[in-house]
Amino acid sequence: MRVADRGLDFIVWEWDPVEGATAYQGDVGYPRGTFVPPEKEPPPVWLEEPIFRLDGLSPGASVYLFVRAARETAGRVELGPWSESSGYVWTETEPLPMPACEDMRGIAEGLRMKVVLGWDTTPIRVWVEPAFPDFVREQVAVFAAKLENHLGYPVLDATVTDDISTADIQVVYKKGVRSAAASNGMTPPAVLMNPSKPHDEIGVSFIEHEASHLFGMGHNTCRGDVQPDWVPMSMRLSCGDWAPNGEHLLGVVPSDLDTIGCIFPEEGP
Ligand SMILES: [Zn+2]
Numbered sequence: 110m111r112v113a114d115r116g117l118d119f120i121v122w123e124w125d126p127v128e129g130a131t132a133y134q135g136d137v138g139y140p141r142g143t144f145v146p147p148e149k150e151p152p153p154v155w156l157e158e159p160i161f162r163l164d165g166l167s168p169g170a171s172v173y174l175f176v177r178a179a180r181e182t183a184g185r186v187e188l189g190p191w192s193e194s195s196g197y198v199w200t201e202t203e204p205l206p207m208p209a210c211e212d213m214r215g216i217a218e219g220l221r222m223k224v225v226l227g228w229d230t231t232p233i234r235v236w237v238e239p240a241f242p243d244f245v246r247e248q249v250a251v252f253a254a255k256l257e258n259h260l261g262y263p264v265l266d267a268t269v270t271d272d273i274s275t276a277d278i279q280v281v282y283k284k285g286v287r288s289a290a291a292s293n294g295m296t297p298p299a300v301l302m303n304p305s306k307p308h309d310e311i312g313v314s315f316i317e318h319e320a321s322h323l324f325g326m327g328h329n330t331c332r333g334d335v336q337p338d339w340v341p342m343s344m345r346l347s348c349g350d351w352a353p354n355g356e357h358l359l360g361v362v363p364s365d366l367d368t369i370g371c372i373f374p375e376e377g378p
Pocket of ligand 1: 318319322328
């Protein structure tokens with residue numbers, strides 16, 4: 110079996126004809142971690158020719174295909190075995206197109222991201238609700254250090270401010286929020302979170318995920334709620350909870366640090 114063609118939202122597989130086959134069945138599967146509910150997986154489809162086209166995928170979606178041959182004789186259908194596990198093909202559609210660095214800031218401005226619009230090269234200040242455990246403040250410091258080490262200039266102030274009136278981002282409690290969620294509509298823009306779970310249950314570095322939303326960065330194609338018109342997060346920053354390697358992290362990778370540097374360039378807006 111081989112991939113005959115693929116695009117942003119489709120894949121075409123083909124395979125060598127099986128002698129005596131009068132039809133084929135194709136069965137599409139999704140790897141764990143791609144956030145596709147089992148009930149959305151379609152039943153096997155009948156195919157007249159040894160070619161299968163799957164449409165309606167998201168950019169970067171990862172799927173696999175099993176096939177089997179069928180022979181119809183005198184009103185009976187004989188089905189061959191499904192292709193061996195070694196014979197299935199993991200295939201990805203084209204990834205989300207990455208905007209050029211110089212366009213990323215414009216995308217974030219177009220989304221009316223207040224943190225981006227209000228930035229003047231002064232490192233972004235964060236205020237954290239005083240009752241929150243220290244690991245929340247530590248995450249801000251870790252994120253700030255990752256940015257400065259990678260970019261060579263500070264984007265985020267490593268020390269949280271005590272004065273909310275000087276803050277560019279607030280980190281506040283939100284009932285019902287499982288771990289965290291961002292709101293650009295509050296003043297200052299907020300990372301809404303419920304830190305009542307132990308640190309390692311929430312997932313480390315979720316501040317990095319939520320603050321990145323406030324920078325205009327959106328979920329990548331590993332999630333059902335992909336935000337294709339935002340500046341793409343890496344898969345890891347988007348989907349730490351569902352990472353195929355089982356890591357429970359929502360942190361930045363170097364490509365995300367590059368992206369943030371494009372949104373907040375050293376020379377200013
Ligand atoms: Zn998110």
